[in-house]
Amino acid sequence: IIGPRASGGCRRVRGPELRELLDSKRDVLFDCDGVIWNGEAAVAGAPEAVRLLKQRGKRVFFVTNNCTRPRGNYAHKFSRLGFSDVSEEDIFSSAYCSAAYLRDVARLSGKVFAIGCQGVLQELRDAGVDVVAEDSAEGPDTSIYDCPLDPDVRAVLVGYDEKFNFMKLAKACCYLRDSECLFLATDPDPWHPLRGGRVTPGSGSLTAALETASSRKATVIGKPSRFMFECIASQFDLDPAQSLMVGDRLETDILFGANCGLCTVLTLTGVSTMEQAQEYKDSEAPEKKDFVPDYVVESIADFSEALEDE
Structure with missing residues (x-):
């Protein structure tokens, strides 16, 4: 597979090339809002993409800055929206990670x-x-x-x-x-x-x-801070070189991936656009380069198409 930022990043990928990218990684981290679902509706093809990734032996985690629900409620939402194989242990919200930080790192007395x-x-x-x-x-x-x-x-x-x-x-x-x-x-x-x-x-x-x-x-505590990745890694022994971050927001999801040394994929079903990603890519400011995704897909439904197209 062509390595991260081989062409400066921000490159659309699908089909066999996307499948090769997915095959090269062991762990896939997904943002939720704008990637997995929008409101109370799953993004088309998202349940199938998650199912196929797990069928291929990938470990799939969900990393969200949305702190409005406890993890148990998120697990119920996944089930309600048609995700049959997502457990509470797969979900890392900024609320959960904040509590873990206070308990395990700060050891708040x-x-x-x-x-x-x-x-x-x-x-x-x-x-x-x-x-x-x-x-x-x-x-x-x-x-x-x-x-x-x-x-x-x-x-x-x-x-x-x-x-x-x-x-x-x-x-x-x-x-x-x-x-x-x-x-x-x-x-x-x-x-x-x-x-x-x-x-x-x-x-x-x-x-x-x-x-x-x-x-x-x-x-x-939440994205783009490294702590959320460290929180998952402490429980599941993640290797940044073997991990992929998929998100819809350049300033949090993609920057999070860059901060943690992960390959990044922007999906266009949420907040950020291809035009915004291209603006960061074309910027002369060095600090803007970490906002540039390595790859871009229209939707994670592209994952399903790539994995089914054997």
Whole structure:
């Protein structure tokens, strides 16, 4: 197979050449949103692609910055959308990896103040990380002066939170006045696409607000950070040279692959376009080159066609 970036990257691949690429790798890492599914609908051909890869002895993992669900809920979604052979152990979300970081790397001895939805809170609890409980007595007129701060907080974690408000921002900022308090973010995604051309602010936008208020920078756990790959590798002994990263977002998925030394494939069923990838390729800025995928496919349905076309 022609090696990564043999022609400068960003090269369309399909058919026998794509099959040769897949045959050359042992492990395939997929992003979920925009690659495996869009909303509540599987991308056409995605269940078949995953099935065929596993039939050929490939180990398949799902690496998502979406922290809204615990892993068990993701496993149910895979099953509901027609993926018959995906287990909870195959799924690595930014919420799960954030909890693993606090438990195994930081070895947090106190509590975490978590800004996030149920996926973040559940993964923290499942990992045995003590989470500060929300104060049900707080109302719309509550001020930061009325809120007791938990003296046992040793970390602040920011994830996607549809109930993000000024009080959460103020509390987190107070905790981060202690320079020993860890400051983590599940992921840097600035926004997420919704149906009808609308978008919703992502974890990255909430983290940016707290970074401004606290004059501190968060440690990012999700893509493009290497930690998500290290989290999988610690459990499954992954070799970067034998691994392929497939994603739809250049600034997270493709950069993640580059940061971890993985061959990368951009699929055009999600956020980023071929034109954007080409712009990065043509850029004279060296730091932009890591946003350039090694290969491009229209959809992971191309994987199915390549693997079936023996």
